[in-house]
Amino acid sequence: MSLEEGLGLRALFALRGSRAAPPEVVIVGIDRRSWETLGLPENPERWPRSLHSRLTDGLARAGAAVIAFDIIFEEPRFVEEDRLFADAMARAGTVVLCESLHRQLISIAGKDGAPSGEITVERLIVPAAQLAESALGLGPFPLPKVPVTVSRYWTFKTEAGSSPTLPIVAFQVYSRGFYGDLIGLIEEQVPEVSGKLPEDAPALVKSGRIERQVSQIRDLFERYPDLGERIRRELSNRDHSALPTPRGKMLASLVRMYESPDSPYLNFYGPPRTITTLSYVDVLRASDRKDAHLGGYDLRGKAVFVGVSDPHPEQKDGFHTVFSDSGGVDISGVEIAATAFGNLLEDSPVKPLPARFHLVLVLIWGLFLGFLNRVSSTAVSLAGALAVGAMYLIVAVYQFKAAALWCPVVAPLLIQMPLALFGGLLWRYLEAVKERRNIRKALGFYLPDHVVARVAKDLTELQKSSQVIYGTCLCTDAEHYTTLAEQLDPKDLADLMNRYFETVFDPVRRHGGIISNVVADSMLALWVTAGPVPLVREQACSAALEISSATRAFNALSAYPLPTRVGVHSGDIILGALGALDHFEYRPIGDIVNTATRIEGLNKYLGTGVLISEEMVGEGFLTRELGAFLLAGKAKPLVIHELLCRDGVPSEDLRELRGSFGQALAAFRRRAWSEAEEAFAAIVARHGGDGPSAFYAALCRAYQTVPPQEPWDGAVRAGGK
Numbered sequence: 001m002s003l004e005e006g007l008g009l010r011a012l013f014a015l016r017g018s019r020a021a022p023p024e025v026v027i028v029g030i031d032r033r034s035w036e037t038l039g040l041p042e043n044p045e046r047w048p049r050s051l052h053s054r055l056t057d058g059l060a061r062a063g064a065a066v067i068a069f070d071i072i073f074e075e076p077r078f079v080e081e082d083r084l085f086a087d088a089m090a091r092a093g094t095v096v097l098c099e100s101l102h103r104q105l106i107s108i109a110g111k112d113g114a115p116s117g118e119i120t121v122e123r124l125i126v127p128a129a130q131l132a133e134s135a136l137g138l139g140p141f142p143l144p145k146v147p148v149t150v151s152r153y154w155t156f157k158t159e160a161g162s163s164p165t166l167p168i169v170a171f172q173v174y175s176r177g178f179y180g181d182l183i184g185l186i187e188e189q190v191p192e193v194s195g196k197l198p199e200d201a202p203a204l205v206k207s208g209r210i211e212r213q214v215s216q217i218r219d220l221f222e223r224y225p226d227l228g229e230r231i232r233r234e235l236s237n238r239d240h241s242a243l244p245t246p247r248g249k250m251l252a253s254l255v256r257m258y259e260s261p262d263s264p265y266l267n268f269y270g271p272p273r274t275i276t277t278l279s280y281v282d283v284l285r286a287s288d289r290k291d292a293h294l295g296g297y298d299l300r301g302k303a304v305f306v307g308v309s310d311p312h313p314e315q316k317d318g319f320h321t322v323f324s325d326s327g328g329v330d331i332s333g334v335e336i337a338a339t340a341f342g343n344l345l346e347d348s349p350v351k352p353l354p355a356r357f358h359l360v361l362v363l364i365w366g367l368f369l370g371f372l373n374r375v376s377s378t379a380v381s382l383a384g385a386l387a388v389g390a391m392y393l394i395v396a397v398y399q400f401k402a403a404a405l406w407c408p409v410v411a412p413l414l415i416q417m418p419l420a421l422f423g424g425l426l427w428r429y430l431e432a433v434k435e436r437r438n439i440r441k442a443l444g445f446y447l448p449d450h451v452v453a454r455v456a457k458d459l460t461e462l463q464k465s466s467q468v469i470y471g472t473c474l475c476t477d478a479e480h481y482t483t484l485a486e487q488l489d490p491k492d493l494a495d496l497m498n499r500y501f502e503t504v505f506d507p508v509r510r511h512g513g514i515i516s517n518v519v520a521d522s523m524l525a526l527w528v529t530a531g532p533v534p535l536v537r538e539q540a541c542s543a544a545l546e547i548s549s550a551t552r553a554f555n556a557l558s559a560y561p562l563p564t565r566v567g568v569h570s571g572d573i574i575l576g577a578l579g580a581l582d583h584f585e586y587r588p589i590g591d592i593v594n595t596a597t598r599i600e601g602l603n604k605y606l607g608t609g610v611l612i613s614e615e616m617v618g619e620g621f622l623t624r625e626l627g628a629f630l631l632a633g634k635a636k637p638l639v640i641h642e643l644l645c646r647d648g649v650p651s652e653d654l655r656e657l658r659g660s661f662g663q664a665l666a667a668f669r670r671r672a673w674s675e676a677e678e679a680f681a682a683i684v685a686r687h688g689g690d691g692p693s694a695f696y697a698a699l700c701r702a703y704q705t706v707p708p709q710e711p712w713d714g715a716v717r718a719g720g721k
Contacts, residue, residue: 001352005151008410009265009350012400013322015393018270019401022342026302027277027334028055029309030071034281044071044308049081049131051284053088055306058287060092063300068096068170068341070141070307070334073127086134093205096170097132099140100125101157124163137210139169141337143319150319150331152263153340156218164214167340171257172214174303174345176201178250185251186220189230193220221258228259253347265350267343267404271323272311272331275338280306303341307334352406365392365412369420385420389413471588472527472540472570472616473596474513476504476547478562481521488560497521500562503554507546511539517587521562524596526588528575537570537618544568544610544643545621567600568612568643595638598631602640602718607691614639622647624658626692627665628715637715642692657687664696669714671707673700 030044040047052069059067076082089095102125124140126132140157142165143150156162164172172179180200187194198204198213207213221227232255235248269275278297286294309332318330331339343349353361368388373381392412399405478500485493501523505515508525516524525543527536544566555561571592599611606626617623623641630637644654664679677700683693699716 003410004406004408006149007414008408009151009406010149010322011409012397012406013268015397016401018274021269021275021339022345023276024302024345025275025338025342026297026299026304027273027275027309027338028059028280028283028304028306029273029277029332029334030280030307031310034279034284037281038284045073049073049077049085052306053081053084054287055280055284056085056088056092056095058283058291058294059299059304060088060094061287061290062294062297063302064092064094064304065301066094066096066170066173066303067092068098068166068303068305068337070098070166070305070337072098072100073131074100074125076128076130082128082130086130089131089134089136093136094173095135096137096139096166096173096210097127097135098166099127099138099163101140101142132209135209136173136205137169137214139164139166139211141166141333143333143336148320149324150266150321150336152265153336154263155257155260156215156262158262162215162218164211164218165340167337167344168257169211169214170303170305170337170341171344172210172254174341175250175254176204176210178247178254179204181247181251182217182254185231185234186217186227188234189227190220190224218258225259228255231255249347253344256347257344260349264343265352265406266321266336266339267348267350268321268323268331268339269342271325272329272335273309274323275335275342277309277335303338303345305334305338305341307337308332309334348404350400350404350406353408358408362408362411362416366416366419369416373420373422381420385417389417467575468572469528469575470531470571471573471575471592472529472536472568473573473588473593474508474525474527474540474544474547475567475596475600476523476525477565477600478521478551479565480560480562484560484562485520496558496560496562499558500551500554503550504547504564507543507550511543511546512536513539513543522597524588524593526575532570532615534618537616538620540568540570541612541616541618541621541643544612545645548609564609565600565603566610567596567598567603568610568616569596569599570613570615571595595631595634598634598718599638599640602629602631605718606642606695607689608642610643612641612643614641616643617641620647621645622654622658624661624692625665627668627696628713630715630717632718637713653687657683657690660686661690661693664693668696668700671703671712673704673707676700677704 032042034040035042035044038047038051052071056067126138127135132138140163142154142157153167154165155168156164179198183197183199186197197216198207204210204213232252235251238248278294283294283297311329318324318332319336321331321336324330352358369385372384372388376384389412393409396407396409399407484496488496500521501518504523508515513525513527516526518524527540529536547564547566551562551564555563569592571590573588573590573592575588595613599613603609603611608626611626612623622644624644626640626642628637628639644658660679660683664676664683667676667679670676677697680693680697680700683690684697687693
């Protein structure tokens with residue numbers, strides 16, 4: 001963008017040339033002829049303020065809608081001179097004065113009192129009190145004092161408390177006749193601000209300095225980012241003519257001003273004095289003659305900016321812009337302020353192409369040039385590139401001239417076109433890269449990303465990738481799959497299982513897990529870390545609950561339901577490539593994986609949906625301990641819990657079930673078989689066939705006939721996988 005601004009924007013202005021400045025904007029320039037004729041110093045801040053008083057009276061009589069002084073009146077001068085100027089401003093009721101902006105470095109002390117750094121603070125310095133009180137509004141107009149090209153201006157100076165700048169305040173004064181309409185539209189869209197702002201122009205003037213109200217309105221547009229768009233829609237609904245009315249145009253410009261960025265680009269009208277500029281001494285003499293037309297210039301309803309405007313190389317208030325000439329003549333600060341005002345009036349600032357469109361345009365242009373060079377000979381592609389480049393430049397200049405839309409020209413024409421000769425080679429390279437990317441993407445369906453990255457560099461890394469990690473394993477299994485596999489056509493079965501796995505995979509993906517492998521109707525998902533992490537435990541449990549909920553919803557809509565059981569366990573596993581010769585699979589290996597599948601299978605005996613090991617129990621979830629189980633093929637019992645729900649949502653019935661089951665389980669562990677059986681049977685009757693209670697009730701009846709072998713540690717043997 002720096003390159004585009006430094007070269008491209010300058011080129012577009014040069015190719016566009018000058019354009020007509022709005023006739024509503026006039027500059028009264030303090031030039032060499034004025035100070036030499038009046039016998040005054042070059043610095044207007046040292047001029048007698050009675051001169052500005054006479055000028056203000058004359059401009060007011062001529063009907064100027066707003067008078068903006070781009071002159072600093074920071075210090076009081078002679079009392080009588082200041083009084084005359086203040087009285088003239090009060091009589092005019094349309095004067096806006098310029099504030100100065102002082103930048104100050106403030107040292108920051110650390111805890112030990114020693115300096116730890118500096119911050120820059122910008123302070124607004126208002127004009128002398130008597131003058132400030134008589135002005136209708138105040139606003140700074142800071143511009144850089146270093147030799148850089150000025151291409152932007154500030155609308156609201158964020159570093160100075162979002163203070164509106166001189167052009168903004170002047171434009172609100174100029175358009176004060178439409179202020180009441182604007183407030184009405186704002187209050188329609190944001191009723192809560194009704195009555196908090198002056199309701200019409202007289203109330204606005206009476207409220208004090210106008211910049212305070214401007215800041216409040218700006219805050220509303222920042223607080224409600226879509227407010228401007230809502231107001232424009234309302235204006236469009238009200239104005240059904242082919243062209244907007246003058247009122248609609250002015251309101252649209254006001255809305256654009258308040259929602260504009262802090263630093264928009266200036267749409268310059270041309271070289272110095274393209275905007276109508278009158279000499280200060282000529283206007284002053286016409287004012288002294290009580291000439292209402294000021295020597296033939298009609299200033300009724302116009303915005304008048306007063307400041308230094310001297311078209312000479314040794315000018316004191318010049319700023320380098322795209323229209324600075326080779327002789328050293330720059331545009332003055334007051335003309336830049338007037339340009340900013342004109343842009344606001346016409347709603348015509350330079351509008352850079354939005355960043356995403358900018359990038360897309362450059363990308364498409366580059367691809368087009370590459371394609372052109374891929375399919376054509378060098379001579380044909382060069383001629384074609386020059387032809388389409390000329391067309392592109394014509395369109396860019398037309399858009400800039402017609403709509404002030406700034407399209408990139410440096411990158412497409414000065415960078416991409418020379419590179420286009422290498423487009424054929426680049427195209428082939430990109431094809432190779434695309435193939436490699438597709439292969440990596442395909443591998444990504446079966447391997448984790450970090451393994452894919454290593455394998456892409458060295459295939460032998462696949463066999464070296466095994467490592468011992470802490471893993472959380474989540475296993476699922478669907479009931480009735482074997483029956484469905486016999487009943488359904490293979491294609492229908494595949495479609496059903498694809499929809500089913502989409503339902504099961506989604507919670508795992510959203511909660512940070514990876515799908516390790518899928519066999520028939522079963523899935524194994526993993527969360528891998530360096531050690532036990534509460535967040536991972538929470539993610540796995542959340543995924544388990546959501547899988548249970550999602551599959552219930554899936555089954556409710558499917559002609560072939562697949563009730564799903566879930567088991568979760570965690571511990572150390574080996575994760576890596578498993579296989580030999582030319583076939584490997586990347587999967588976890590170890591007791592933890594086997595145990596997770598056994599826990600999932602235990603659901604069949606207990607009539608449950610989601611079971612977890614005690615290692616997975618943590619805060620945030622409601623669980624029910626189901627006892628210790630000696631799973632198939634295991635030597636040590638494992639305490640199993642049923643994962644019921646999140647801790648904040650259980651019903652009273654669920655809490656009562658959990659408590660009653662705990663009491664019954666305690667009786668079971670005391671070997672009070674009859675008492676435990678009655679307690680479990682009561683739970684089954686009260687809670688509509690609770691699976692674990694039914695399982696234990698049957699087990700208690702069996703133990704009353706054939707007690708468990710001694711020594712008995714309370715663990716229940718699970719019959720199968």
